[in-house]
Amino acid sequence: MKNRLIGRLPKVGIRPVIDGRERGVRESLEVQTMNMAKAAAKLIEENLRFPSGEKVECVIADTTIGGVADAARCADKFNREGVGVSLTVTPCWCYGTEVMDSDPLIPKAVWGFNGTERPGAVYLAAALAGYTQKGLPAFGIYGRDVQDADDTTIPQDVQTKILRFIKAALASAQMKGKSYLSIGYTSMGIAGSMVDANFFQEYLGMRTEFVESVELIRRMEEGIYDKEEYQKALAWVKENCQEGDDWNAADKQSSRERKDWEWEIVVKMTLICRDLMIGNPKLAEMGFGEESKGHNAITGGFQGQRQWTDYYPNADFTEAILNSSFDWNGIREAFVFATENDSLNAVPMLFGHLLTNTAQIFSDVRTFWSPEAVKRVTGKELTGLAKDGIIHLINSGSTTLDATAQQKDANGNPVMKPYWEVTEEDAKACLDNTSWCPADLGYFRGGGYSSQFKTSGQMPVTMSRVNLVKGLGPVLQIAEGWTVELPEDIHKTLDVRTNPTWPTTWFVPRVTGKGAFKDVYEVMANWGANHGAISFGHIGADLITLASILRIPVSMHNVDEKDIFRPSAWASFGSEKEAADYKACQTYGPLFG
Numbered sequence: 001m002k003n004r005l006i007g008r009l010p011k012v013g014i015r016p017v018i019d020g021r022e023r024g025v026r027e028s029l030e031v032q033t034m035n036m037a038k039a040a041a042k043l044i045e046e047n048l049r050f051p052s053g054e055k056v057e058c059v060i061a062d063t064t065i066g067g068v069a070d071a072a073r074c075a076d077k078f079n080r081e082g083v084g085v086s087l088t089v090t091p092c093w094c095y096g097t098e099v100m101d102s103d104p105l106i107p108k109a110v111w112g113f114n115g116t117e118r119p120g121a122v123y124l125a126a127a128l129a130g131y132t133q134k135g136l137p138a139f140g141i142y143g144r145d146v147q148d149a150d151d152t153t154i155p156q157d158v159q160t161k162i163l164r165f166i167k168a169a170l171a172s173a174q175m176k177g178k179s180y181l182s183i184g185y186t187s188m189g190i191a192g193s194m195v196d197a198n199f200f201q202e203y204l205g206m207r208t209e210f211v212e213s214v215e216l217i218r219r220m221e222e223g224i225y226d227k228e229e230y231q232k233a234l235a236w237v238k239e240n241c242q243e244g245d246d247w248n249a250a251d252k253q254s255s256r257e258r259k260d261w262e263w264e265i266v267v268k269m270t271l272i273c274r275d276l277m278i279g280n281p282k283l284a285e286m287g288f289g290e291e292s293k294g295h296n297a298i299t300g301g302f303q304g305q306r307q308w309t310d311y312y313p314n315a316d317f318t319e320a321i322l323n324s325s326f327d328w329n330g331i332r333e334a335f336v337f338a339t340e341n342d343s344l345n346a347v348p349m350l351f352g353h354l355l356t357n358t359a360q361i362f363s364d365v366r367t368f369w370s371p372e373a374v375k376r377v378t379g380k381e382l383t384g385l386a387k388d389g390i391i392h393l394i395n396s397g398s399t400t401l402d403a404t405a406q407q408k409d410a411n412g413n414p415v416m417k418p419y420w421e422v423t424e425e426d427a428k429a430c431l432d433n434t435s436w437c438p439a440d441l442g443y444f445r446g447g448g449y450s451s452q453f454k455t456s457g458q459m460p461v462t463m464s465r466v467n468l469v470k471g472l473g474p475v476l477q478i479a480e481g482w483t484v485e486l487p488e489d490i491h492k493t494l495d496v497r498t499n500p501t502w503p504t505t506w507f508v509p510r511v512t513g514k515g516a517f518k519d520v521y522e523v524m525a526n527w528g529a530n531h532g533a534i535s536f537g538h539i540g541a542d543l544i545t546l547a548s549i550l551r552i553p554v555s556m557h558n559v560d561e562k563d564i565f566r567p568s569a570w571a572s573f574g575s576e577k578e579a580a581d582y583k584a585c586q587t588y589g590p591l592f593g
């Protein structure tokens with residue numbers, strides 16, 4: 001397990017703050033305060049891992065922090081250790097602003113122990129007032145139920161908040177300084193693929209790297225890829241990737257010879273796109289030092305349509321394999337790679353990947369099928385979760401093969417796992433349930449292979465999307481729901497009339513009867529763009545927390561109010577949560593702006 005990007009993984013800094021009055025008070029609190037820090041570190045280290053598999057590491061200040069000198073020493077240590085997130089803990093009164101963490105770029109939370117012997121929650125309120133007054137948004141955490149002073153357990157509600165905050169804060173810390181790699185530029189007038197360098201820089205602290213697609217041709221022609229790996233990959237593809245039906249008219253179909261050449265090209269494209277993202281030491285051994293370094297890309301996208309795909313095989317295979325948790329080298333962390341270079345879909349995919357450690361689905365949000373329309377074209381009724389209508393998620397390329405719903409948990413339920421839990425059997429089942437259809441030559445004159453499968457199982461998922469709004473900035477939309485498996489005859493009829501060469505996921509959002517979630521139709525009608533990023537699990541609350549750290553307002557969501565966790569300052573912007581979110585994000589502005 002290894003982080004493949006350049007730079008250390010961010011650590012979590014824990015700050016035990018204390019009442020600084022010596023000769024009695026401070027001394028009496030030292031053990032309890034340090035114990036809180038240790039308990040928080042244990043909770044975090046036992047529960048959280050990075051997408052690369054490494055465990056999250058905590059750093060605790062060398063001493064409790066009773067005043068500004070202790071705070072400065074702690075900040076210095078955190079700096080040296082590469083801390084990217086801070087959690088302050090205390091059971092008692094402390095000198096609010098004197099012990100605070102004042103680094104504006106580090107997401108911060110304060111956990112104040114809810115006891116009676118000492119006023120931890122009162123300190124928390126004083127500290128949060130200070131953070132709010134100074135324009136440093138901080139998350140406040142204290143338990144609902146009073147604990148006794150000698151109770152070292154962390155109550156469930158506090159655990160949930162600590163982990164939600166840390167996970168989101170680490171996601172933001174991991175993006176900082178990394179790149180979005182744009183291979184080619186704008187695809188077919190899709191605004192999300194007009195990669196906005198200012199958005200990436202100001203809101204995510206990320207760089208944007210631009211490489212012309214011709215670099216792929218150059219690397220293929222000049223042999224700038226690992227030849228041994230290429231042979232291994234091609235053999236693996238022949239063994240594991242079954243070619244699907246050719247749906248092109250008989251007189252338009254490509255020859256076997258051309259098809260074999262296309263396989264070779266799409267495999268080379270995969271190696272090269274990966275090397276462009278993260279580099280490859282093998283290239284340095286071959287004398288290509290510059291190429292071996294890569295672009296330190298935590299995410300990226302491939303324009304493809306139209307110039308590339310009019311001429312050369314499309315990148316559907318490349319995108320699908322990169323986004324999956326396995327390839328010819330075995331089971332590994334999925335990449336986050338957008339088709340049509342839609343960077344505003346790559347970003348929510350990246351959020352989902354960093355929050356869940358799992359592979360992500362990229363799809364067109366293509367069709368709302370009402371029960372009436374399904375009845376008309378199939379003669380059948382939709383039933384179960386699907387009964388009030390479904391959304392057809394489908395796109396050439398970029399949908400992870402993990403979305404076949406073939407990975408199973410201990411109880412046999414379909415899931416999408418972090419790669420270190422994916423078994424050989426899971427990976428094989430995903431591949432066995434995917435066929436690779438020769439591309440629709442009407443769309444893709446240069447051919448290629450599209451992954452064809454259906455998500456064959458019910459899984460909890462969350463669809464999200466970032467949109468850029470002129471005059472406002474970025475907004476995030478979120479829809480939790482489920483994938484559903486339709487009876488095969490209904491699926492076939494709907495799929496074939498849409499595109500039988502592409503992967504299909506049938507999605508049912510959880511509706512609330514109100515606003516954008518009035519019904520399934522309204523969810524699709526309110527979606528801000530042609531694409532959605534779909535993550536395993538119900539992660540809407542985590543996305544909301546992350547968006548608040550990045551100061552991206554959430555324009556649409558179906559998360560229960562009780563699960564919404566944002567910096568405490570948001571409460572000062574009014575009690576209408578959505579309006580307050582907009583106002584707070586506008587007031588603070590982008591984190592790196």
Ligand SMILES: C[C@H](O)[C@@H](O)[C@@H](O)C(=O)CO
Pocket residue numbers: 305340364395396443530
């Ligand atoms: C083949 C077509 O051009 C598709 O790629 C198109 O429908 C899209 O996916 C648009 O997002």
Ligand SMILES: [Mn+2]
Pocket residue numbers: 340363364395530531
């Ligand atoms: Mn698309």
